[in-house]
Amino acid sequence: MSDGTITSMAPSMAAEPPAVLGPPKPSVLVALALLACAATGALLAVALHNEDASHVQVALLEWVSVPYIAAGLVAWSRRPDSRLGVLMVAGGFAIGLSALQLAEPPALQTVGALFDILPAALFLHVYLAFPTGRLRSRFERVLVGTAYAAAIGLQPLKMALGAFGPDNPLAIWDAPVAALRLEQFQLLTISAICLTAIGVLAGRRHRAGRPRRRSLALLLDSFVVGLLMIAVLFVLGAFSGPAFKEVQHATLFLIGVSPIVFLAGLLDARLARSAVADLVIGLRRNPTPGELRDALARALRDPTLALAYWLPERGDYADAEGRPVALPGPGDRRTATPIDRADGSEVAVLLHDPSLDDEPELLGGVCAAAAIALENARLHVELRARLDELRGSRERIVEAGHTERRRLERNLHDGAQQRLVALSLELSMLGRDLDGDAEARERIERARREIATSLSELREIARGIHPAVVTGHGLAVALEEVAALAPVPVDLDVGLEERLPESLEVAAYYFVSESLANVGKYAQATRASVHVARRGDALVVEVVDDGIGGADPARGSGLRGLTDRVEAVGGRLAVTSPPGEGTCVRAEIPLPA
Secondary structure (H helix, E strand, O other): OOOOOOOOOOOOOOOOOOOOOOOOOHHHHHHHHHHHHHHHHHHHHHHHHOOOOOHHHHHHHHHHHHHHHHHHHHHHHHOOOOOHHHHHHHHHHHHHHHHHHHOOOHHHHHHHHHOOOHHHHHHHHHHHHOOOOOOOOHHHHHHHHHHHHHHHHHHHHHHHOOOOOOOOOOOOOOOHHHHHHHHHHHHHHHHHHHHHHHHHHHHHHHHHOOOOOHHHHHHHHHHHHHHHHHHHHHHHHHOOOOOHHHHHHHHHHHHHHHHHHHHHHHHHHHHHHHHHHHHHHHHOOOOOHHHHHHHHHHHHOOOOOEEEEEEOOOOEEEOOOOOEEOOOOOOOOOEEEEEEOOOOOEEEEEEEOHHHHHOHHHHHHHHHHHHHHHHHHHHHHHHHHHHHHHHHHHHHHHHHHHHHHHHHHHHHHHHHHHHHHHHHHHHHHHHHHOOOOHHHHHHHHHHHHHHHHHHHHHHHHHHHHOOHHHHHHOHHHHHHHHHHOOOOOEEEEEEOOOOOOHHHHHHHHHHHHHHHHHHHHHHOOOOEEEEEEEEOOEEEEEEEEOOOOOOOOOOOHHHHHHHHHHHOOOOEEEEEOOOOOOEEEEEEEEOOO
């Protein structure tokens, strides 16, 4: 097009070079920077020497070229494994070449004309290749390749047909109509490719969600706006539409914003990486898993961040509570980044926003700082998971024990006790048949007393195996019986309005029974009190005596047995026993939700 430069920013080739670029030598960066300065000065001198050149257009070309070269050099030096920096540097110089159309010598104008449309293809390439500098799919490579073919392949042919006026030294035929139709085809093709690229970027945004970092979100938005402006500009250029110059200037200005935002994003990322130092200091306090997650979320500025810990024995991942965690798969709006030990074995994974993948240095620094703390946290999670398994196993054992004790109690009641009762009745009937034999009657009566004693002892054994009164009548009635048989007078207060699960009632029954037995054996008390109440989501049972105190759970097997019994149902035992002031034994047993 005779009106000159169209666009802006980035790469230099449609095909992806297969080799991975190494870090640039400082001398190369310095040489490119000096060359950029020289090219900028030369462009200003050449353009301003031409009285017909628009000073606004020259300024806009510098506005685009200089930031792209600067941003490209910075990106190349900081991320040599990414091709984006090289592409941006090449794009900045390519824009300078296209600006040679503003020079007076025909030879320079011809060089500028050859590069007239190339910036549009470069611009498309950079934005689709962000942030790695590599195109992600075959479809994207076809789009960029087609754009380069239209920009590079058709431009010499168009000039050979006589485009750019009679002073064009490459003109072979004088076919202005054919040159116009070819130019329209060229511009509309690239315009359609830009609109298609907008759809590609929109699809990425839909799959990954809007980036949480504002600078990155603004940069991606500038990509879309720039592509849209190029499409509009090329349509106007193809049909000599109105306000072409104004739209051209607006397009150049908007395209020049992108490298500025890119550099601001690099600065923002550098500031974010400085938070890694604060993270290292914070992790020295051995934070809990919850505090660790919050610290990592602050360092990465991702409030949705989650941690999943690798449990080798289970072969899966778990959260801080020991619950299994499934890693995100293809198409999910989360990304998993592994955190490894020094030996390469995995400790955990970070589940985070996909936009953090664009900041590998920040992500790597946080992962390295967190590795040791995560190992400690992983051990904590593994312990929690084992405790959950132990708690479940203990509950199953307790329930199995209750079931077996109920069976034994029923067998004693329905078997041995009934046979002893029947034997006592049989002996009573036999005694009536022996009215004349006083000695025999005395022996029979003595046998019946022995049977009665055996029955009483058997009932005590059955009650010790399983308190049937709890099952039949509830905890309150059962504790009244315990209080009545206690070795000291007992004040009983049971504040329960409804029945509890039988396993909890049985645990509370045994707790009170054994506590009162300990009072009789060791406390030298004259009185005791029992309080049972439901407080919040726990059953609270207290046994208080006025004895000598000084009870020590670490030394007394009775108190250790109480502790085991309460903890078997997930409860806690507290003993307060100052010497000379009595003893308070308190159990808190969690109630089911």
